[in-house]
Amino acid sequence: MSLHYDGGAPIIQDEKEESLCEDGVFIEIRKLGGNCRRIRSKIGIEASLDTVWDILTDYEKLADLIPGLAVSKVVEKNDKFARLFQIGQQNLPLGLKFNAKGVLDCYEKDVEILPHGKKREIQFKMVEGDFTQFEGTWLLEQFSKTKNEDNHQVIGGEESSHTTLSYEVDVKPKLWLPIRLVEGRLCKEIKTNLSCIRDEAKRVITAFTSL
Secondary structure, three states: OEEEEEOOEEEEEOOOEEEEEEOOEEEEEEEOOOOOEEEEEEEEEOOOHHHHHHHHOOHHHHHHHOOOEEEEEEEEEEOOEEEEEEEEEEEOHHHOEEEEEEEEEEEEOOOEEEOOEEEEEEEEEEEEEOEEEEEEEEEEEEEEOEEOOOOOEEOOOHHHEEEEEEEEEEEEEOOOOOHHHHHHHHHHHHHHHHHHHHHHHHHHHHHHHOO
């Protein structure tokens, strides 16, 4: 066990971590104090940051792309802010279903230009729902390389763009929800979400290049 500080507040942390990589999706679980978990995940997508960003921020369409997301509605929207009402649904053994409802506030950050490309993020926090704590970040980082006439690598080109999409969430269920069940379901859901976003980016690029 170790003690570290996050935003000035001490957190007792179990240093043991569980991680797995499947279908190009990396997921890491870190145990924080009590029944709180930090889940980090990452996937590589052969598309520009803008393409992936447009998919992520088309909030109501997410329910059409992601099987475990039954409802995704925009309750309030203004510049760089969106409040969403979402219902996630997962099938359990014996014909049971696991449902989680929540109202999430999403804060869209401006794009930041880096020496190797650019990055942009969405910070989110559940303000009402089935979790005591549910907050984190979507992070997009683009690394673009293509060749000019002199065979030098330069930035640019949708077909040569590579975006790393990362998702990190701190989650603490309410007492009546078993943490191991929530942890397992969330990891499965996150893997599906990232894979679906990657597949949608491929579809968008294919449709664009076929015009």
